[in-house]
Amino acid sequence: MISLFDMFKIGIGPSSSHTMGPMVAAGKFIDELLQQYDLSDIERIQVDLYGSLASTGKGHATDTACILGLLGFKADKIDTNKVDEYLAPVLNEQLLNFAGKQVISFNYDTDIVWHPQTTLPHHPNGLSFTAYIEGEIALEKNYYSIGGGFVATEDEYSSEDTQSSSEADSVAITSDSNVPYPFQNGNELLAQCKKHNLSISDVMMANELSLRDEATIYQYLDEVWEVMQQCVKNGCKGEGILPGGLKVKRRAKDMYRQLLDELESPKKSADKLMAMDWVDLFALAVNEENANGGRVVTAPTNGAAGIIPAVLHYYRDFLPHYKQQGVREFLLTAAAIGTIIKQNASISGAEVGCQGEVGSACAMAAAGLAHVMGLTPSQCTNAAEIGIEHNLGLTCDPIGGLVQVPCIERNAMGAVKAINAARLASRGDGEHHVPLDKAIATMKATGADMMDKYKETAMGGLAVHAYNPEQHADGSRIDVVEIGVGYPQC
Ligand code: SF4
Numbered sequence: 001m002i003s004l005f006d007m008f009k010i011g012i013g014p015s016s017s018h019t020m021g022p023m024v025a026a027g028k029f030i031d032e033l034l035q036q037y038d039l040s041d042i043e044r045i046q047v048d049l050y051g052s053l054a055s056t057g058k059g060h061a062t063d064t065a066c067i068l069g070l071l072g073f074k075a076d077k078i079d080t081n082k083v084d085e086y087l088a089p090v091l092n093e094q095l096l097n098f099a100g101k102q103v104i105s106f107n108y109d110t111d112i113v114w115h116p117q118t119t120l121p122h123h124p125n126g127l128s129f130t131a132y133i134e135g136e137i138a139l140e141k142n143y144y145s146i147g148g149g150f151v152a153t154e155d156e157y158s159s160e161d162t163q164s165s166s167e168a169d170s171v172a173i174t175s176d177s178n179v180p181y182p183f184q185n186g187n188e189l190l191a192q193c194k195k196h197n198l199s200i201s202d203v204m205m206a207n208e209l210s211l212r213d214e215a216t217i218y219q220y221l222d223e224v225w226e227v228m229q230q231c232v233k234n235g236c237k238g239e240g241i242l243p244g245g246l247k248v249k250r251r252a253k254d255m256y257r258q259l260l261d262e263l264e265s266p267k268k269s270a271d272k273l274m275a276m277d278w279v280d281l282f283a284l285a286v287n288e289e290n291a292n293g294g295r296v297v298t299a300p301t302n303g304a305a306g307i308i309p310a311v312l313h314y315y316r317d318f319l320p321h322y323k324q325q326g327v328r329e330f331l332l333t334a335a336a337i338g339t340i341i342k343q344n345a346s347i348s349g350a351e352v353g354c355q356g357e358v359g360s361a362c363a364m365a366a367a368g369l370a371h372v373m374g375l376t377p378s379q380c381t382n383a384a385e386i387g388i389e390h391n392l393g394l395t396c397d398p399i400g401g402l403v404q405v406p407c408i409e410r411n412a413m414g415a416v417k418a419i420n421a422a423r424l425a426s427r428g429d430g431e432h433h434v435p436l437d438k439a440i441a442t443m444k445a446t447g448a449d450m451m452d453k454y455k456e457t458a459m460g461g462l463a464v465h466a467y468n469p470e471q472h473a474d475g476s477r478i479d480v481v482e483i484g485v486g487y488p489q490c
Pocket of ligand 1: 027303304305348352355357395396397398402403404406410456
């Protein structure tokens with residue numbers, strides 16, 4: 001079983017693989033180190049970034065994520081407004097308060113070593129931490145940031161049995177499989193619902209209860225929703241240019257003002273599609289926050305983090321009968337669909353292109369919305385299937401390797417599509433010509449056929465045809481085309 005705690009993780013932007021994962025890895029290194037040594041013995045720490053983490057690490061704040069992790073901060077708890085303050089002693093005075101307890105010298109220029117043309121053996125997103133005592137290596141550990149904020153250690157990666165990041169994910173997600181209503185695919189999920197007269201949300205909740213108590217689960221779901229709402233609020237206040245060198249202007253704040261003004265205009269407010277403008281705004285706000293390094297919920301990844309919050313805000317603001325319990329059930333239903341996709345295809349753009357990220361988030365949101373609209377389990381899976389079906393073949397082609405263009409707008413499109421998928425499903429009886437499992441299998445096969453340049457390598461599509469090297473004059477990114485390799489970004 002994959003838990004909803006695995007599907008929705010509170011973290012930091014802009015990238016689950018390039019920012020969250022390295023920060024998590026630093027925390028793991030601290031834990032391992034402190035099992036063997038006293039903190040006061042540690043004299044020096046070196047960080048080595050390999051492959052993609054080196055080639056696009058500056059644009060994705062991989063370097064500062066590692067430093068923050070070494071300072072002892074956790075991705076889900078750090079105050080993202082104070083990041084500059086936390087980094088200042090390290091960058092200005094070369095002093096790093098290791099694990100928040102022991103000040104050591106740390107030179108950003110020499111203690112972070114970039115290896116853009118070298119990859120560690122198991123995955124393009126590799127990094128290592130080395131601790132020195134009395135000039136000698138005390139501990140050196142490799143980690144792999146395998147997407148969605150998951151991190152695998154060298155030991156967890158067996159070169160014989162782990163060939164892909166999705167298999168590595170299953171190394172990282174080991175939950176108790178002794179659940180009351182096990183399901184591996186959409187068919188089995190619907191069979192459990194039918195046999196026990198349960199909703200998808202009920203099935204997921206019952207399974208979660210085999211891992212944690214009800215209060216913990218609800219507390220987490222409420223926290224996830226709170227972070228999503230705060231993220232939209234923050235996104236509607238942010239202005240200026242997004243970091244990374246692409247010079248993308250933030251739009252959500254202006255759009256928010258426009259929409260508020262239009263509420264006062266009888267003609268504009270009579271526009272029956274105005275809700276869609278608000279959905280666009282919610283998604284843009286989240287993904288601009290993500291691109292700016294703000295607090296987001298991976299849902300199921302950072303790149304696709306705007307779709308589920310946008311559709312939940314639509315539920316809150318435009319549908320009748322909004323209630324907190326509805327949000328919980330929405331998220332449980334969405335998580336159930338996400339686990340099925342993850343187990344049978346992928347939620348990683350590096351493996352199957354953007355259909356695995358935006359397509360998966362769209363399907364998850366569609367099913368969640370269908371549930372709170374009062375639809376049956378089979379109508380919910382129909383909504384999910386529609387959400388996937390009409391994202392099949394969607395390539396990943398982020399310009400400049402940054403999770404900005406087309407990613408930010410693509411989340412708005414995915415959110416609107418999810419709403420339409422739920423509405424389409426509501427007009428049917430749940431019977432669908434293409435079952436959910438067939439759509440997921442098609443996603444996997446399409447991803448396997450997709451050329452690598454369309455899988456988070458920033459080497460194809462818009463990333464090539466709309467890429468202007470002059471926009472990267474600040475040197476925030478080493479050109480992946482130039483070095484002849486491409487790697488996952490979000
Ligand atoms: S285009 Fe690529 S980087 Fe952007 S959201 Fe889709 S999968 Fe992520």
